[in-house]
Structures are given as structure tokens and as C-alpha cells.
Amino acid sequence: MRKLTDIQPGTSVILKEVLGGKRLQTRLIGHGLLEGRAFLVLERLGQGGPVLVEIEGSKLAIGRGIAEKILVQPEEGLAGLFG
Amino acid sequence: MLKAALIGNPNAGKTTLFNALTGARQRVANYPGTTVERKEGGFQALGEDVALIDLPGIYDLTPLSPDEAVARAALIKERPDVIVQVLDASNLARGLYLTLELLALETPLVLCLNMLDVAEAKGAHVDPRALSKLLGVPVAEAIASKGVGMDALKRTIRETAKEGRAPRARVAYGEPLDFALKTLQSTLEAAPSLESDFPASYLALKLLEGDELLAKAIQGGAGYAPLEAAFQAIREQIGQNTDMMLKQRRYEKASQIAKSVTLLAPKPAQEAAGDKLDRLLLNPKVGIPAFLVMLFSVFALTFLLGNPLAEGIERIIGVLGAWMIGVLGTASPLLASFLTDGVLAGVGAVLTFLPQIAILFLALVAMEDSGAMARAAYLLEGWMSKLGLHGKSVIPMVLGFGCAVPAIMATRIVESRKERLITMFVMPLFSCSARFPIYVLIVAAFFPKPLQPLALFGVYMLGVLLAFLIAVLFKGAFDKEEEGFFLLEIPPYRMPSKKTLIFFTWQRVGQFLKRAGTIIFAFSVLMWAMSRFPSPPASELAAVPEGMRPAYRLGYSFTGRLAKGIEPILEPIGFDGRIGMALVGATLAREIFISQLGIVYALDAPEGVSPSLADRLQKDYGPLTGVCLLLYFLIASPCVSASIVMTKESGSPMLAFLQAGFLFALGYAAVFVAYRIGLMLGA
Numbered sequence: 001m002r003k004l005t006d007i008q009p010g011t012s013v014i015l016k017e018v019l020g021g022k023r024l025q026t027r028l029i030g031h032g033l034l035e036g037r038a039f040l041v042l043e044r045l046g047q048g049g050p051v052l053v054e055i056e057g058s059k060l061a062i063g064r065g066i067a068e069k070i071l072v073q074p075e076e077g078l079a080g081l082f083g
Numbered sequence: 084m085l086k087a088a089l090i091g092n093p094n095a096g097k098t099t100l101f102n103a104l105t106g107a108r109q110r111v112a113n114y115p116g117t118t119v120e121r122k123e124g125g126f127q128a129l130g131e132d133v134a135l136i137d138l139p140g141i142y143d144l145t146p147l148s149p150d151e152a153v154a155r156a157a158l159i160k161e162r163p164d165v166i167v168q169v170l171d172a173s174n175l176a177r178g179l180y181l182t183l184e185l186l187a188l189e190t191p192l193v194l195c196l197n198m199l200d201v202a203e204a205k206g207a208h209v210d211p212r213a214l215s216k217l218l219g220v221p222v223a224e225a226i227a228s229k230g231v232g233m234d235a236l237k238r239t240i241r242e243t244a245k246e247g248r249a250p251r252a253r254v255a256y257g258e259p260l261d262f263a264l265k266t267l268q269s270t271l272e273a274a275p276s277l278e279s280d281f282p283a284s285y286l287a288l289k290l291l292e293g294d295e296l297l298a299k300a301i302q303g304g305a306g307y308a309p310l311e312a313a314f315q316a317i318r319e320q321i322g323q324n325t326d327m328m329l330k331q332r333r334y335e336k337a338s339q340i341a342k343s344v345t346l347l348a349p350k351p352a353q354e355a356a357g358d359k360l361d362r363l364l365l366n367p368k369v370g371i372p373a374f375l376v377m378l379f380s381v382f383a384l385t386f387l388l389g390n391p392l393a394e395g396i397e398r399i400i401g402v403l404g405a406w407m408i409g410v411l412g413t414a415s416p417l418l419a420s421f422l423t424d425g426v427l428a429g430v431g432a433v434l435t436f437l438p439q440i441a442i443l444f445l446a447l448v449a450m451e452d453s454g455a456m457a458r459a460a461y462l463l464e465g466w467m468s469k470l471g472l473h474g475k476s477v478i479p480m481v482l483g484f485g486c487a488v489p490a491i492m493a494t495r496i497v498e499s500r501k502e503r504l505i506t507m508f509v510m511p512l513f514s515c516s517a518r519f520p521i522y523v524l525i526v527a528a529f530f531p532k533p534l535q536p537l538a539l540f541g542v543y544m545l546g547v548l549l550a551f552l553i554a555v556l557f558k559g560a561f562d563k564e565e566e567g568f569f570l571l572e573i574p575p576y577r578m579p580s581k582k583t584l585i586f587f588t589w590q591r592v593g594q595f596l597k598r599a600g601t602i603i604f605a606f607s608v609l610m611w612a613m614s615r616f617p618s619p620p621a622s623e624l625a626a627v628p629e630g631m632r633p634a635y636r637l638g639y640s641f642t643g644r645l646a647k648g649i650e651p652i653l654e655p656i657g658f659d660g661r662i663g664m665a666l667v668g669a670t671l672a673r674e675i676f677i678s679q680l681g682i683v684y685a686l687d688a689p690e691g692v693s694p695s696l697a698d699r700l701q702k703d704y705g706p707l708t709g710v711c712l713l714l715y716f717l718i719a720s721p722c723v724s725a726s727i728v729m730t731k732e733s734g735s736p737m738l739a740f741l742q743a744g745f746l747f748a749l750g751y752a753a754v755f756v757a758y759r760i761g762l763m764l765g766a
Contacts, residue, residue, distance in 0.1 A: 022293065022326060023147055027570055029330045030142030032177055032338070043365055049465025050474065050569060052365065056338075057205065058174050059361070061461040063474065063569025 004051055004062070004070040007041045013072035014038050020069045028070075032056050038075060084125075084132045085244040088158055090185070091169030092178050093140035094574045096197045100169050100227040101137045102586055104237065121154075128241035136163070142177065143330075144184050145294065147498075152296055158188070159280045164244035165191040167236075169227075172202035172209045173575075175345060179337035182218065187285040189249040193240050194222045200229075201575065205355075206348035213344040219252040228580040253284070256332045260325065263291060263317045270313045291317070293326035357576040361458075370462045377455065381446040382543065383536035385439045385523070392438035397695060400431040421611065424685040429607025432681030432696060433599050433674045436520035437592070443516060444591040445584060447485055452579035456481060457571060464569055470551050471558030473502040474569045480506070480550075483513030484543070485591065487725040490515075491732050498568060504733055505557060508742055509550035511725055514543055516595070517673040518716050524677060528700040529709030546717050598674075607678045610668050614642040614682055633687045642667070642683075656751065657711050657758040661687075661703075666715075673720055707761040711754045719750020 001016050015037050018025050032055050033039070042059065043052040051067040053060050062070070089104075091097040101109070105124030122137040138154045146152035158166070166185055170178035185192055196211050215222040223239045225232035255261060267287035281289075281297070289297050290310075301307065317325065364370045404423045411419040450456050456478055464474025475496050483490035487510050494510075497503040514522065522542055530538045618624075619639040627635045637643050638660075646663040653663045661683055668675035677696070684699050700709075729739040 024568060025327055026143070026145050026330060027147065027568070029327075029334050030177070030180065031570065031572070032180075032334065034331045034334055045367060045462070045465055047367075047465035048468060049367070050461060050571075052461065052573070056174065056176055058177075058575075059573035061457075061464065061474070061569065061571045061573055063464060063468070065468075066568045066570065 001071045001073055004041070004053075004067040004072050005044070005064065007044070007051075007072060007074065009041055009043050011041050012038060012075040013041060014075060015070065016073050017071040018069060019071065020066065024066060024069065028066075031060055033060075033070070084134055085165070085241060086134050086136070086161070086163045087165045087167050087240050087244060088136050088138055088161070088163040089167050089169065090138045090158070090181070091140060092142055092171060092174075092181065094572055095140070095169045095171040095174075095178060096227050097137070097140055097169045099580075099583060100195065100197060100225065101135065102583070103227045103230050103233050105135055121157075126237055128237035131241055133237070133241055133244070135167075136161070141181070143181055144289075145292065146296060156280075163190065164247065165193055165240055167193045167195060167240055169195050169197050171198050172196050173198055173205050173207060175209060175341035176334070176338040179340050180334050183254045183333050183337055184288075186218070186220075186250050186252055186254065187282070187288050189282040189284065191243045191247055192220045192250050193236075193243050194218070194220055195225050195227075195236055196222055197225050197227050199224055200226050201577075208346040208348070210344050210346065214340070217252075217340055217344065218250065220250045228577075228583065230582065254333055254336050256329060259321045260291075260329060260332065263321060263325065264288060266313055266317065267291060267310070270310050274307075274309060288329070290314075291325050292329050360576065361573075364458060365461065367462050370458065374455075374459045374462065377450070378543075379536070379540045381443065382540045384446065385442045385519075386536045386539070389439035389442050389523075390527070393435050394695075396435050396437065400427055400435070403427060404431075420615065420686075421608075424615075424682055425608055425611030426604070428681035428685035429611060429675075429678035430599055430604050432677045433520065433603050434596075436523060436677075437595065439519065439523055440516055440595050441588060441592050443519060444485060445588045447481065448584055448587040449579045450481065451478075452577060452583055454574045454576050457573050460571055461573060468569070470554045471502065471505050472551075472554050473497045473499065473506065475571060476502065476506040479510070480513050480547075483510050483515060486515045486517070487511055487513070487722060488728045491725065491728045494732065504738070505554050507729055507733055508557065508738070509553050510729075511722065511742070511746055512546040512550040512553070512718065514546050514717060515722075516591075517722070518720070520674060521676055521716050522713060524697055524700070525709045525712050528697040529704075529706045542713050542717055549718065598672075602672055603674055603678060606668065606672060606675050607682065610642065610675065610679050611682050611686075613645075614640050614664070614679075614686055616640060637683065637686055642679075655758075656715070656754040657708060657761075658715075662708070662712070669716075669720060670723075673716070673722065676716075707758065710761065711758050714754045714757055715750055717750070718753055719747045 004013070007013055015033055015035055017035065018028060018033075020028075028034070037055070039053050039055040041051065042054050045051070048064050050061045050063050053062060089097060089101055091100075101122065101124065104126050106126075109122055109124030121139075123134065124137070125132060125134045127133070136157070138158065139151065141151055141154070144155055144158075146155050166188070168178070168182055168185060170182070182192075182194065194214070196209060196214070199209070202209060211222040211224050221239050221243055223232060223236040225236055227233075256264065264284075264287050267290060268283050271283040271286055286297060286301075301310075364373055404427045407422050407427070408419050411422070459481070460474050460477040463477050467474050467476055475498075476494070478496060479490045479493040482493050490513065491507050491510055494503045494506045497506055522539055526535050526538045526542075614637060617640065619636060624632060624635065638647075642664045643660070645667055646660040649663055649667070650660060653659070653666070658666065661680075664683055665676045665679040668679035680700075681696055684696065726739045726743055729742060730736045733739065
């Protein structure tokens, strides 16, 4: 599992865990970011900027502070696991 | 009259739909007993009046901000006959997540499947009949931006409200959650003293979701003990995490339903045009300069397109004035002076800027509606958070170029209090449209033509720079709190629809005209009277040489004396009595600065000569005065309305007071320094 901030743009990932409180989790679920969901990392801005992801066909900017609390697993890794 | 409440996700087209449904029949009102604003409107369907209230865009009914709490309470307490939810057909799962929660409210529900054109373009076809059947609620199709489907939607809203049948479908959360919900619900129903405004099924759901607001509302009441016991048993059996389990299950359900009613065309091999554009523009090296170029173009446009139009208006006003003097001049000189020197010179001088204001607002609306603003927020978030601001602060800040009042209210989208307060504090440095005509006037008077757009843009950017600087300096002064989180949907690019552009621009232009017709008119009359009276005795006037008489009269008047009184304050920063008179007026409303200058010059002018205000200014003052005036209005000029909203929104009169005092002191100091440096350089 890796932090969302450590993922290269262009990688498809699966959300594993959110390390934040209930407030944050509730907001994320509202945007479709729940455990077990796959989404695509589009862009990662420097300067402590946000991470841009695509989930269910819409683009979502996630601030650096939150992105660090989101643990994901790259999908390629899973594919390797199942042959 | 039937009552409907409009609800939906942000970016689902709720505002567009509200406008399409209500047209001009809308007004801004407060939620009962609060200062939180909302829009209200209405329409007619089959000969019956339907009142429509607009609720804020939300993703679910879990209030995380005071605003959302007020909106949810209103949804229940005001007992609408029907709730209308807007769904973005191209983003269905997220909308349905809210729908599934609304089902539990036991209020008739209508779904409006909006943005069908966007969905089709994405290759998604949504079957409204299948959706209606699955959820047991009526579904109307619409493309609100083009006004498609409005009549059918109005009829559906009316019929559903009349029938008054609440949806019966419930979400199956699976065991043991469903059992827990049922237990809580029957416990609640058995204790009528615990009853709140919410139906028991909804209350049970939200309590199990850990809704603190609702829990607090019923805590301690008689009959609370059995509920507490039931809760205890549930926690022991299925654990503490029921809240997130429920929300996750609900989202999964929503996602399933969305899939089952959507027919997806195979994904096109070619990248969508918007995605291509985003790959370019969402790169900060391209995107941030592009954003600045866009802002600059807006200001250039106001000059290139607006000025010729404004000159046209000026000419019409001039002709009108000459005609009035011709008709009334000899019969009633006082009435002629009142109409030409007072009303025409005062209100007319402000009205001249109508074309520029319209262009400015048109551009602001286009930027918001096209999706450009959200992208700017994304690109600037990293920098903003370093400054102690929030990425989303960009949105109220750009709105601040329109007016500080809605901009300060729009800071509500900033989710941490600290970042919100800082954003509000620096808001007056984002020059509003009331200062815009003043800038245009001064820039036109003192800067060479090719440099004018750049000078105007420079003033705005200086304001932005100062705002950022102050934010950094004051970041530590506000209490450190929980980190605000930045989570922002980037909507697809949209060509702003002609309807939306015209509607919002007209709304703002209408407000400007209303302001000119009421406040500016009243103050112009007051200013005219204060600058005309008292008249010097005829014997005294006779001793003054003919050419000096208008100036002598003005000096004798109330305004003239007032200006003399404040001269000691103005002298160090290089402003004379005439500018002083206009500044006195500007404390009431900034546009009065122009009105008052217009009046003073009109009263001061030899009969019949009326060159434009910019020409007169250029004749009487040097560029240094121009720069000083720009600086004064950029930083120092206080605005009463902004201070009032600031007090309301921050809950701290002290902060509003500090803000006004600090900015005045800073502005005064800046003008002082600029004036002294200018004098030293011999300007």
C-alpha cells in the first residue's frame, strides 16, 4: 500500500484505506471514493499542490493534505498477483 | 400554493434549472430565523402556482458545515409538498447516492434527469423509465441549459405534489444493518416524546450513521433511555463502524442502480477534446499564464469594446443636458441646475460606465460557467495553501472583482474557519465593480491610450499581490485549527449557454441600474444640494470677478466648507479640496466619487461648456494625482456594505472594524509614500 501522493500520474489504483476521521471519510464517499474502488491518477502538481484523479468519468482535485491520508494499491500490482 | 424544494449535487446544473424554471420570478431571502441566504422563486403549472426554494449544492444530507445544517433543517421544517432533485445524467451514481438518502425522508420526490446532452456526448444513454421503475418515483428528462423538458418537469412537479405520495422504496443495507435500523426505528416510534421533525425511519438511519446534530437534538429527552440501550446492543453486536458501513453500502447501491439504467456505448478510441485541452491547461506552466492572460483580456475588452459605447452614452447625456437648459434655463434656473448639475451630472456620470460593467460581469459569468474557475482553483491550490489560504479561495476572490458582498458570502465554500477568515479579511483588496468605473475614469484621464488596459490590469494585480502579502503576514494571527480540506470537482468544459450568460449579466446590470436609480440618485441629489447651498449673499458675490464666481459659490457651500475642514488630512497625500469633496461622497458609496466630481465640475463650469470628466481631470491634475487616487481606492476606501457582511459572516464585529481600520491606515500610508516619492522625482 502506498500513499496517493507517491503514485505516478497515469496509474490506475484501488483505494485501500483512508487514514482520516469520519468527516473526511464522509466527504470522500460523497465523491465515490470508497474502499475497494478503482480510479485513475491523472496529475500530481508540485509545490504541495493537489492530486488530480478521475473517478467514474469525472475529475476530482484532492488537496495534498488529504491525498497523504489516502492509501492505495496500483492495479498493475493486482494483475500480477493473479497471473 | 404548492411548495417545492430544489436539491442536487454541485455541478449538476441546479442553478441553471432553477433559472429555467422560475425565469425572472425569483428573489433572495433568508432561511427562517437565520442570516443564511437562499433563492426563492416560482412558476405556474396547469394554472396552479408552485413556489420553489433553492437549497445549496450538496453530495449528501450529512451536514458538515453550518450552512448545510440550516438547509437540511429547512428541508424538513418547512414541509415542502415535493422535493425535486437534479441529477447529472453523465454522473449518475453520485447523484443517486443523495437520492437514496432522500427516499428516507418520506416526502414526495421528483427526479430531474439533467444534462442528457452531456451524457450522450460521453456515450452514456440513461433510461428514465427503468430508473423510475426501480426507485418508484417519477423521473423527468431535461436539458436545462437549453430549456428542454421544462414544461413536462413543471407538470410532473405539480402532479407529484398534488398526489402527495411519498416514495416507498427503501435501500436494503443488508443484515445486520437492516435489523439494527428496524430496531432503532421501532424504539423511536415507541417513544413519541422523542419525535423530532424528522420521520422515524430517517432518524434511525442518521443516528446509526453517527449524525451528531440529530443525536444532540433528541438527547436527554424522556424516553431516551431505551434508545440508548438499543444503541448499546447494536454496537456490541456489529461494532462501532456502522456509520461508514451504511454510507459505503448506500454508495454501492447507487452505483449499481446507475449501472443498471445506463447503456454505455463503447469508449471512443479518440481522446475527448476537453481531456486534450486539460492535459495542456492543467499543467501549471501553461495554465497559470493562460489564466492571467484571460483576466487581462477581460480588462482589455472593457476598454476596447466598452469605451466607445460609454462615449456614446456620454454624448446622449450631453445632448439631454443641453436640451434641458434650453427649455428650463431661463424659466427656472434652479430647477435646471438641479436636473443638469445634480441628476444628470451625478447619476449620468455613473451610468456612463454601464457598458464596461456589463462586459466585466459577462466575462465573470462566462469564466465560472465554462469551468475555467474550478481549474484556476486547482492550479493555484498549492500556492494558496502556502499563503495560509485555501485553493477554493480563488473562487470567492475572482467573484470579489464583481462585488465584495457576494464574494464574502461565497467564502463559505472554504471549509476551514481559519482559511475562510483570512480570505474574507483580504477580500476588499480585490477591486469590486463599484471601484471599476473610478479606475477606468482615472486611467483614461492620465495614461496614454496604448497603456490603458495594462494600467488597469496592473491596479488589479497590485491588489491581488497585496492581498497575498497580508495573508502571509496575518496567517499566524488567526487561531490554528483543523486543517481545511481541499476536494474540488473539476467539471467538464462547457460552452456557456447564451441564456445563462444573458440571464446572469442582466441580473447584475439590473442591480447596477437599480443602484444608480436609488442610492446614487439620492446621494447625487444630496450632494448637489450640499454643493449648491448655502449661496453667498449677492453683495459678497458681486465683489468677486465674473470668472471666479462659480468657484466662490462652491467654496461657500456646505461641501466646500467640509472639504476645507478635512484639508489637513488630505494635504499630506496630495489631494485638494475638490477631490476631498468627492472623497467625502465616496464614503457613502464609491460610485459617488464620480457623481460628486461630475457635480462639482458642472457647478464650477462656465455656462455651456461641458468637456468629458476625463478631459477636465487631465487639465487640472497631473499623473501623480492619478496614481495616488488609484492607490487610495485600491486599498483605503472603506465600504459599509462589505463591513456589514463581514461582521455577519465572521461573527466578529471586531474583525470587521480591524479590517476597515487596517486597510485605511495602509492605504493612507501607501498614498503618502507614493506622493512623496513622486514629488521627489519631480512628477
